[in-house]
Amino acid sequence: MTKKKVMKIAVTGLILTSSLTMIPAVAPLGEENVAIAATNANQTFINTLAPLAQASQEKYGVLSSITLAQGILESGWGKSELTKKGNNLFGMKGRYNGNYVLMPTLEYVNGKWITINAEFRKYANWQQSVHDHSLLFVNGVSWDKNKYKKVLDAPNYKVAAQELQNAGYATDPGYAAKLINLVETYKLDQYDVLYDSIISESAYSAYAKVTKVSGNAVWTKPYKVKGTSLVGVASNYQNKDIQIVRKATTKRGTYYQFKINGTVVGWIDGKALTFYDKETSNKAFVSRAKITSTSGHTIWTKPYNVYGRSQVARADGYANKEVKIEREAKTAHGTYYQFSINDKVVGWLDKRAFTVYEFDSIISDQKVNLSAQVSQTAGHTAWSNAYKLQGLTKIGPASNYQNKDVTIDQKRKTQHGTYYHFAINGKSTGWLDTRAFKLYDAVQYNKAVNLDAKIVNPTGNAFWTAPYFSTGSKLVTSASTYAGKDVKLLREAKTVRGTYYQVQINGKVIGWLDKKAFKFYSTIKSEVTVNRPAVVTTVAGHAVWSKPYEVVGTTRVNAASVYQNKQVHLLKKAVTDRGTYYQFSIDGKTIGWMDQRAFDLYDNIEYNKAVHLTGTVTNAVGNAAWTEPYKALGTKLINQATAYQNKRVTIIREAKTSRSTYYQFQIDGKTIGWLDKRAFTNVK
CATH class of the missing domain: 2.30.30.170 (SH3 type barrels.)
Incomplete structure (x- = not known):
């Protein structure tokens, strides 16, 4: 055999039985057994090998249909001795990591079949066998690295099969036809499509729990859609409640995108989920009932199997309790009633647990004395007693009393609601739902x-x-x-x-x-005449008004800023419930009223006379020397009195204000300023 015919690869079209008797792996083309329908065992073989073939195609580019067809042909559906002993699916010759199986094989040489003994690679598992087979196509052989390049570049299985034969993969001249026949018989080309396409996708709102995690995972897109990547195994989310936001269908199945705590996690196969029920209806349903069948029932915060429901209590704790039914809800599992006891809602319970009564009972009854008007008549009826009580009769529609003033003397509560007994012009009329009345307010x-x-x-x-x-x-x-x-x-x-x-x-x-x-408007609490000088100093937020601010009839005169730093004379002082205000004049002209906080007020001088006295400055702390008597208009600070402590001075003038008496003094013939009389002692 030439070097080209004896390669380190499997080139057999036959397999060996355990007795080493040679039999055809695949019957000659056209014979009956070529078209044998796939048995369960054959399909199991395909299902097992297909994921390995697709993983190899994704990584190396070898068409899955070729890998599958060669695996079937070379291993006899995995039943060959070589496959059993060495996990060698493709008749790969040589050694793998030093491991091999010695097997007889047939070779087609010079127009005839001959038997030779050869070393065949031994693998730990089928995955290694597929991986090694793919690397042969990628790496070629030592004397030709591109030997199988055309196989990898082939656009379909027919071209790939022929290029395999052209490259001399097998010595059997019918090898390509056999591969093509297997692909078409078992539709193996379907596995060449690695990626699913999304058939439909839409927004979807539901809640579910992740319950079936084995063999499932979470993906960034529906499984096997191009571009998807693994988020994590499904077991990471086992028994987690999730919010479904989108639904997508592919050829493989149905997938759901979900959130946890408001954050999108990924996509998961619908088979991994147990969905919560949706309420097909939830409406008011008021009735009196008794809980009579508790076995196998539980009370829930929501109807059973609705997302977010939690257990309240076992139903048997409420056996034979008389209750009020508040609402009715329906789900795929059944019908449920929400019920209350003494106006306190307990929870939801299966409808089958209740015996519903035809009539209501009186829960409470009291005398009242109210005045009202019948104002909301739509949907209301006047009855001889509170609605749904046994024995009542219909009096007439509430619209008969629309806008009538009435007196109410009795209030009665039943399971259905609260009702008033009313009279018109002192004549007893009937009972109406409280919602029909507009109650007049009592004047306190x-x-x-x-x-x-x-x-x-x-x-x-x-x-x-x-x-x-x-x-x-x-x-x-x-x-x-x-x-x-x-x-x-x-x-x-x-x-x-x-x-x-x-x-x-x-x-x-x-x-x-x-x-x-x-x-x-503000009310003037007091108003007095004043007579004192001032300076407008703080104008921000202030204005001048014709009367004290917010007194009825007041109008705005001007902005306060117009008079900033002006010397003014205060004429009147008014106190309102809003504040204190001064009327002021400038150069004898009355301007208006302004908030007291806008002014810096000065004292009037009651007298200012010449004197001739001497004294000593002894009480200097807390006093100061000024250019005028303190707080007289125009006064400015000269110095702190402590500068003159224990000085003997001459007093030349005396002035009096409403605040105190002040002396103008000299030291060594120099006039210093004015100082509070109380700062001096030994005045003579």
Whole structure:
């Protein structure tokens, strides 16, 4: 055999049985057994080898159909002695990591079959066999690195099979045809498509638990879609509750994208999940019932198997309890009732646990004394007793009493709700749901006042003949009719709803209006005449007004900044509920009123006379020398009195203010300034 015919690869078209009797691995082309349908054993072989072939195709480019067809042909569906003894699927000759199996084989040489003994590679498993087979195509042989390049570059299995034969992989002249026949018989070319394409994808909202983790994983895209990568094994999320946000179908199956704690994690096979039920309906369903069948039932915070539900208690703890059913919900598992006891919701329980009564019972009953108007009649009916009680009769639709003022003397509560017994003009009429009535408010007090205000917030407010929602209150007009008007407030009344004022405009009483509609003017608590000088020093946030700020009738005169650092004379002082204000003049002209915080006030000098005295400065601490008596207009600091401690001085003038008496003094014939009289001793 030439060097080209005896290579370190399998080139056999036959396999050996355990008795070493040679039999055909695949019958000659066209014979009956070429078209044998795939048995369960054959399909198991394909299913086992296909993932290894696809992994090799993804890494090295060897078509999976060629790997599978060669594996079938060379190993006789994995039943050859070489495969059994050495996990060698492809008849690869030579040694693998020093390991081999010595086997007889047939070679087709010079037009005839001959038997030779050869070393065949021995592998630990099929994965090594596939890997080594692929490397042969990638690396070639020592004398030709590109021997199988055309196999790798082949666009399909037919070209690849022929290029294998052309490269001399096997000596059998029908080798390519046999491979092609296997591919087409068992549809092996389907495994050449490594990636799935997404058939459909859409937003999907559901909750589920990861329960079947074996063989599953989480991916960045649906499994086997091109570009997907592993996020982690499914066991990382075992028994985790997840939120499903998208659904995608591929040829392989259905996959779901999910979040945990609001963060997207990845995609997982739907077979790994147990889905929570969705509520197909959830509606009010009020009735009186008793829990009579507790065996096998549990009370939940939500209907059974709805996401987020948790166990409240075993149903048998509530056996024979009379309850009120609040709501009914339906899921794929059944129908469930939410129930309460003594107005406290307990939870959800299977409908089959209850016996539902036809009639309600009276839960509570009390005498009342209320005034109201029948205002919400839609869906309501007047009855001879509270609704759903045994023996009641229908009186008529609530619309018969629309806008009627009524008195209410009894309040009765049942499982269905709360009902009032009412009378019109002192005549007993019937029972209506409390929601049909507009109850009038009780007036807590109603007193005379004398206030000035402006209507500044008319939106949503109106004038009424009495405080809003009190007995006999009727609409007069919208508050917007008098928007911006100055008004006089005559009375103030308070109800549970708010505070209201009776309004007079130009001597005419209009009606009652909510306190929130008004801007209240300030009231002058006191006003006195003053006479003292001052300087306007702090102007930020201040203005000059014709009257004290926010007193009725006041108007803006000017910005305070116009008078900054001006010497002024204060004429009047007014105290309001908002603050203290001064009226001031400049050069004898009255300007207006401004907040006291804008002024620096000075003392008036009551007298200033010449004297001739001597004394000693002994109480200097806390005193200072000034150019004028302290806090007289224009005074400025000269020095701290401590500079003159124990000095003998001459006193030349004496002045008095409302604050104190001051001396102007000299030292050694030099006039120093003015100092508080109390700083001196030994005055003569």
